[in-house]
């Protein structure tokens with residue numbers, strides 16, 4: 040097991056941005072998806088991004104964005120990476136990458152082994168993959184992600200894909216070591232697990248998660 044890079048997603052307060060930067064996050068996620076309780080607008084995101092050094096890569100999270108939205112946000116916020124967390128096809132993923140000139144982190148939602156069959160189609164279209172839990176159809180008010188749901192990490196344990204990848208879904212300080220041991224993830228993403236309630240980031244939980252990651 041090697042120490043994973045950490046992405047803290049859903050940064051929506053100055054305190055959360057400062058805790059992520061101070062305690063060693065590699066990536067900071069800014070959510071541009073209004074139904075999410077973590078959503079920020081471009082002006083808020085620009086102010087939050089300014090609180091974090093260049094060593095923290097700023098990731099804009101979008102769900103099936105159109106080019107106008109991407110262009111508007113990128114004109115105001117210095118994003119290093121675009122996280123696509125909707126139903127973007129491989130073709131649309133590649134188009135976004137070439138049209139907007141940013142690295143793309145494509146989310147793949149996983150509940151069963153067959154969900155990984157689509158991965159090969161994204162290998163030429165994205166720069167990095169993110170494996171998140173697929174919410175069951177019966178889950179009320181499920182978002183496309185950020186639902187504090189985990190999936191079976193054993194599905195990733197023997198991965199031999201071409202792209203680097205991140206593990207997400209229901210991670211928290213208490214299950215991080217087990218998740219990384221089983222999945223062999225070299226990067227992890229957390230949102231709900233460092234919150235007091237949906238959308239309320241807790242700087243102390245951010246610190247504890249990042250410190251736990253440093254022990255691995």
Ligand SMILES: O=C(O)c1ccccc1N[C@@H]1O[C@H](COP(=O)(O)O)[C@@H](O)[C@H]1O
Nearest residue numbers: 048075184185187207208209229230231
């Ligand atoms: O966090 C959100 O609100 C969100 C909204 C829409 C799509 C994705 C979202 N978050 C991503 O979901 C995963 C899992 O988060 P959690 O730790 O289980 O809460 C993570 O990759 C977030 O970036």
